[in-house]
Amino acid sequence: MALLRRGIHRLGYARIAVKDLRLLKTRDFYANEMGLLETGIEPNRVMFRCWHEPYKFSFVVDQNENQGLVEIGLHVRDDLDLENFQQKLEAAGVKVQVAAADTELKGLGKSIAFDVPAGPRIRLFADIQQLGYVSGFEGPDWVAPKAIRGTAAPLNINHVAITSPDPERCSAFLADMLGFLTSEKIVDEKGKTISALLFRMAKNVGGQEIAIYPGAEVKLHHIAFTKEDSSDIMSDGYFLRSDGIELDLLGPLRQPYGNTFSVHFFDYCGVRLELCAVGRMTEVHPEIQPVVWSKSNLREALSYYDEALVPEEFFMPCL
Amino acid sequence: MAVSRLSYLSIRALDLAASEKHYTQVVGLRVTGRAPGQVYLQAHESQDHHCIILNASDRAGLDHVGFKVNDPNDLNEAEVVAKEWGLKTRRVAAGVVMGQGEGLSIELPSGHIFNLFYHAEKVGYSYGMKDPDIILDDLEGIWPVTHLDHTLLAGNDVDKTAKFLREALDFNLTETIHGPDGQPFAFFMTVSNTIHNVAFAPGPPNSLHHIAFYVSDRADVIRRVDMLKHRKVATFDYGISRHGVAGVTTVYFHDPSGNRNEFQCGVYEASNVRDKIPPIVWAGENIPRGVFYYESAVLANFFEVVT
DSSP: OOSOOOSEEEEEEEEEEEOSSOHHHHHHHHHHTSOOEEEEEETTEEEEEOTTOOBSOSEEEEEOSSOEEEEEEEEESSHHHHHHHHHHHHHTTOOOEEEOTTTSSTTBOSEEEEEOTTSOEEEEESOBOBOOOTTOSBSOOOSOOGGGBTBOOOSEEEEEEEEESOHHHHHHHHHHHHOOEEEEEEEOTTSOEEEEEEESOOOSSOSOSEEEEEOSSOEEEEEEEEOSOHHHHHHHHHHHHHTTOOEEEEEEEEETTTTEEEEEEEOTTSOEEEEEEEOOOOOOOTTOOOEEEEGGGHHHHHOSSOTTOOHHHHTOOOO | OOEEEEEEEEEEESSHHHHHHIIIIISOOEEEEEETTEEEEEOTTOOBSOSEEEEEOSSOSEEEEEEEESSTTHHHHHHHHHHHTTOOEEEEOTTSSTTBOOEEEEEOTTSOEEEEESOBOBOOOTTOSBSOOOOOSSOSSSOOOOEEEEEEEEESSHHHHHHHHHHHHOOEEEEEEEOTTSOEEEEEEESSSBSOSEEEEEOSTTEEEEEEEEOSOHHHHHHHHHHHHHTTOOBOTTSSEEOSGGGOEEEEEEOTTSOEEEEEEOOOBOOOSTTTSOOEEEOGGGHHHHHOTTTOOOOHHHHHOOO
């Protein structure tokens, strides 16, 4: 092989923790409202995947007193990638935890984990159990399974958004250490980054795998899942409302920052979720140019429709 | 490193002015450059210099296909491996193709020329790269395509061609169509997380089956079919359809030279982690459903007509 894609290939999963005995409610919400497929249950953990994903899980909920985002899982090509990242991180003084296969999460291969300065905990892995497509590999009817029609039933996990006390430092680390590129960013009057959308994938929806928003602490802001298009977002909105789920942020949202069309809402434990469609095509290339937004145009960047949207409220984390 | 995207198709035009009108007014691209006998065009939401080059010619069809790589040294590495595979290569000096740096042309067993290059001049998104108002004025009544999505090429030795792209340039195979002998004859491949960027089917050497442009919403595909009919642009017999392959909502039509175009919307993701997920297989009685899902029948002229 002469040319070879290296490094992070895809967003693997988001892993969160909720406290108390909320897992039962969580299972109910994600099965019956979100339309995710449950793929693993342990005494203190439940795992889900989206119907179009071939891997075991893309969303993991732990039961833990330390409520919040546990980690973001990123899929690399092979063990050589893991070794290269470990070396690079340790050379930069970053403490790396190495976990053998199936020890951290059942179905996950060998992994390495570390804390991003002013950012989330990241776990890199090359192998994850493959369940295959729900409709199989032989001439599949590649449409959502009947059992989850009428729910949100997203196709894939799309991105994870966090708040950070230092978005510039966090995004610089993700760029320098993990090769993330910036598709969009918001800068203040001095040119300092106060928010950034970062990517390693080139997909038709979303243009980001990690979104960083300003905030006092590193916290989860939301987890976004992919829908086919804007019409889906509208119908998902009324399916959710018909079941009494409140929609956040003045309903369906066209967001110039990322150029997505989306709807935001909360699960029964207060986790903010997004269903998103549309977005700008990205390219994993050093010369890609980001869209740059001025802090003075924050409201316009965050919503094309909702003039009443308050950016400070938008940036409030959830867990 | 790697091939990072399908960048452009350089195609032939029997009547350059008529083709320019088609790609601006029917497809919704913008003109980004002109040279004697050439027009360069790009989608409004793509930032590189061009995604289509029209070349005045006495026949329809393809001149060559452009792919970007994300490391300048990739050209050297690709040159070495292409020669190992016995393929002809040629260096293309910077600027020969307007708006881009040095390239490496590889002649594939299928007869197609792939031009790999690292640098593209940036024209930016039509609405600008700073605090853009994302809605464009003065459009032809429909929202523009966002980018060049993929192309289906027809040629000889497509199995060897696919093998070279997979084994030498790290293309990922996502779907295949198999013949009665059980062997794959059409190959859908990606260099990104979208489900295919280039596909190959058997046909005359160096042929073009279609060029697909991405549309963000299915409702926009429907409006585009309405508009094609309104403007008397010939569409494929089914009008709107869905492919089982890749699960996209689609319409086919032709440019004035007869080159087939597609508008398509579909968000299926390719895993993109090499060899982790086997390709989807379309064979036997599944094939009609794979090609046209609603109609579940393939009209003979769909595969046979190429330019």
